[in-house]
Amino acid sequence: MRFKSVVGPELAGSIDLPEGEVRGWGIFVHGFTLGKNSPAASRVSKQLAREGIGMLRYDNLGIGDSDGDWGDGSFTVKVQDSVRAANLMAERGTPADLLVGHSWGGAAAIAAAAEATGVRAVATIGAPADPSHVEHQYDAVVDRVLSEGQHEWFVGGRTLVLKRAFVEDVRRARLHDQVRELDRPLLVMHSPTDDTVDIANAGEIFRKARHPRSFVSLEGADHLLTTRGQAQRAAHIISAWADQYIHGRCHVDECVGV
Numbered sequence: 150m151r152f153k154s155v156v157g158p159e160l161a162g163s164i165d166l167p168e169g170e171v172r173g174w175g176i177f178v179h180g181f182t183l184g185k186n187s188p189a190a191s192r193v194s195k196q197l198a199r200e201g202i203g204m205l206r207y208d209n210l211g212i213g214d215s216d217g218d219w220g221d222g223s224f225t226v227k228v229q230d231s232v233r234a235a236n237l238m239a240e241r242g243t244p245a246d247l248l249v250g251h252s253w254g255g256a257a258a259i260a261a262a263a264e265a266t267g268v269r270a271v272a273t274i275g276a277p278a279d280p281s282h283v284e285h286q287y288d289a290v291v292d293r294v295l296s297e298g299q300h301e302w303f304v305g306g307r308t309l310v311l312k313r314a315f316v317e318d319v320r321r322a323r324l325h326d327q328v329r330e331l332d333r334p335l336l337v338m339h340s341p342t343d344d345t346v347d348i349a350n351a352g353e354i355f356r357k358a359r360h361p362r363s364f365v366s367l368e369g370a371d372h373l374l375t376t377r378g379q380a381q382r383a384a385h386i387i388s389a390w391a392d393q394y395i396h397g398r399c400h401v402d403e404c405v406g407v
Contacts, residue, residue: 155229158217162207165198172201173395175247178254184213189251192380200388220310223318224280228260235265246395256280260327270394272336272387277346278353280322328357336390338365345372
């Protein structure tokens with residue numbers, strides 16, 4: 150599946166079809182420079198599909214199989230593309246009841262929920278309370294980016310171009326108000342031993358959120374959910390929690406557009 154980003158280039162997505170009776174549909178929003186095939190995105194989505202919740206996961210701008218330049222994205226673009234993905238799911242007859250966001254994608258899922266067609270509930274895994282938390286990852290080059298307009302940044306075995314507009318957009322992002330105004334059931338999941346995004350972020354999100362809200366501590370998990378069985382465990386928890394908020398609409402072979 151491919152669809153256009155709000156800034157033009159096409160984004161690549163995959164749908165993990167639900168097995169058996171369809172309980173609902175969802176979208177997975179991946180982390181900062183990760184992608185749809187990262188362990189968290191792939192394993193959580195596939196497990197949810199095995200439990201009857203079909204999941205769309207897609208690569209953000211300039212990541213994985215998606216077109217465009219990663220540096221032309223931003224937190225705002227990530228949020229708007231998540232909204233666009235939800236609208237696409239609704240158009241194909243499989244409206245997404247659930248947004249699941251990992252790390253920076255968790256912050257984007259919260260911000261996107263109010264505008265995303267059909268979304269009834271949001272679950273976050275290892276999400277920062279402030280999108281600007283990611284700046285520590287590129288702090289070695291940020292001064293040059295701001296002074297020169299852009300600069301190469303080596304991360305995850307590849308070189309990306311970080312641009313001034315990206316940095317400024319991230320600094321302007323204000324997630325606190327969006328958490329307070331979410332008006333959707335929220336599940337906050339975080340590992341107490343997460344050494345990338347401290348669990349204090351989860352506490353901050355949880356305190357600002359309105360009920361219904363839930364918190365689950367993912368003991369033993371690392372930030373990227375690479376530890377054996379941890380992604381599947383997170384998916385089991387999401388599946389059980391979301392059951393009262395999602396609605397099966399058809400058997401998988403009967404669903405429109407599948």
